[in-house]
Amino acid sequence: MSPVRTSFACAALASLLSAQTAPSPAAIWEPASPVLAKKAPGSPAYGLVLTTSLGKLLATSLAFDPGTHKPQARVYRIDGPAGWGPYRSGLERSLMFSPAMKRPADNNALHWSWYRDYFSFTPAEKGSAADEAGLDQSKYALTRIKHVDQSTFQWDVAALVYHITQSPAIVVQTIKLPLLFGPSERTYTIQNRRVTTLPAPDDADLVNAPPNLEAQKALASPEPWRELLKLRSQTATHAPLPGVLDGRKVWIVRLPTQPANDKQAGQPGALEFWKTDPGTGAFEDGLVEVYPEPPGGFGAGQSLRVSGVWYRLQALSLEPATGRLTRLALEPWKANVPALLAGRTLASELGSQPQLPLWESLEQTANDTLLEWKTLTFPGELEALDLKSAGALVVRIEKGMLALDLEVKGIRTRLDAATRATAEWKAQAELAAKEGRPAPATPAPSAESERLADLLDQRKAILMAVLGNAKQALASLRK
DSSP: OOOOOOOBOOOOOTTTSOBOOOOOOOBEEEEOOHHHHTTSTTOOOOOEEEEETTEEEEEEEEEEOTTTOOEEEEEEEEESGGGSOSEEOSOTTTOEEEOOOOOOSSSOOOOGGGGSOEEEOOOOOTTSHHHHTTOOOOSSSEEEEEEETTBOGGGOHHHHHHHHHHOSEEEEEEEEEOSSSOOEEEEEEEEOEEOSSOOOTTOSEEEEOOOOHHHHHHHTSHHHHHHHHHHHHTSSTTOOEEEEETTEEEEEEEEOOBOOOSSSOOBOOEEEEESSOGGGOOHHHHEEEEEEOOTTOOOTTOEEEETTEEEEEEEEEEOTTTOOEEEEEEEEOOOOHHHHHTTOOSGGGGOSSOOHHHHHHHHHHHHHHHHHIIIIIHHHHHHTOOHHHHHHHHHHHHHHHHHHHHHHHHHHHHHHHHHHHHHHHHHHHHHHHHHTOOOOOOOOOOSOOHHHHHHHHHHHHHHHHHHHHHHHHHHHHHO
16 A cells, blocks of 8 residues: 655744744654564554654554544654664764753752753764764863754654764754853854665654653544555454444444553553444544453443444454454343342443443433333243242342342442542642642542442332232232
């Protein structure tokens, strides 16, 4: 596939770069080399390279917010020859930020020039453009760089390196920092050399990128997201699985979980349901549902909601080598009425740590199903009961109501405790702010809600009605 490029107007960089900033190219994007993208956590093997005035960035690990369906990506700075421009000075690998020294309290301070920020560098490569221009370290005083092309680049070494490698020529202002006498300054004009052999596409490291206004503006347009979705769909791991759900064609994509490491937070996996092939890149209207993967993974018996309809997962198979989804079997969700009569709640069907909105929705669906069963099916079943089975049914429902009662009381007790903890935290935070102390840690949000307790109270009311009918049937059988 040929690279796709789109130009974007540069954002104003006055707040990012000090002094004057040399003209920079507009932000562009193009498919990344798979060997470079594989260096990202999780080895996604796809991505877009965003080129901005501050350097090249890799956008990868595309995911969609479960609630808003908005696209999200992880962005890394491409640090190394594969992320540089076409010119070399010989300084690229030796530049470092040299922060100002802390001025001592006594009067035996060094010259004022030691107490300012600079760029430092080791001697330029022999025969390089910087070496031939005479830029070198003095034997008797440290040489530091004040600015390049009248800019300090906000002391961002990566931005400076990228600027140098984009420029046929640069003007470097240096200062020598002596121990005894005043500083001396000198200006060097370096005629950079254009590379004749392109670097290998993976000759770079990926570093967590700071916020970049130009990259954000580039990704504010839908075009790069469409291209990123196409690229993701072409990988073995994220290949869409076509299927049929309730007579409608769907495409299902599995996103594997990316575990956390010492550099960044983890990324939960998910199942995505699409009404159009995501390989076309049409994410605005094609995405139907994003179902986050529970911490314990997807397993048979779990409940999934797609387009407002609940299903039960029968089977899920993955290709061992790639983790690609090869089979997903769903059946319409049906309530286990005997379990509901015994007071069972449905959090376990969602996997460990279920999302509260999904839990509430499933309990609501169970209540609706139980209500329909009470009205349409239960009267016929009562007629078939004998004395023993009717007695067992009454005992099961009474035990279920007791279990639900304890569950509801426990939820409300925990919610009250969470409310008190939040109020106490607010008071402590206000006091800490007045005293200039750090605020205490925010209490964890509750995993339950008043609505969930209300739904279980409704189920108790339905069970009460069922119990009344069952007791009447039992009384009749005893006559």
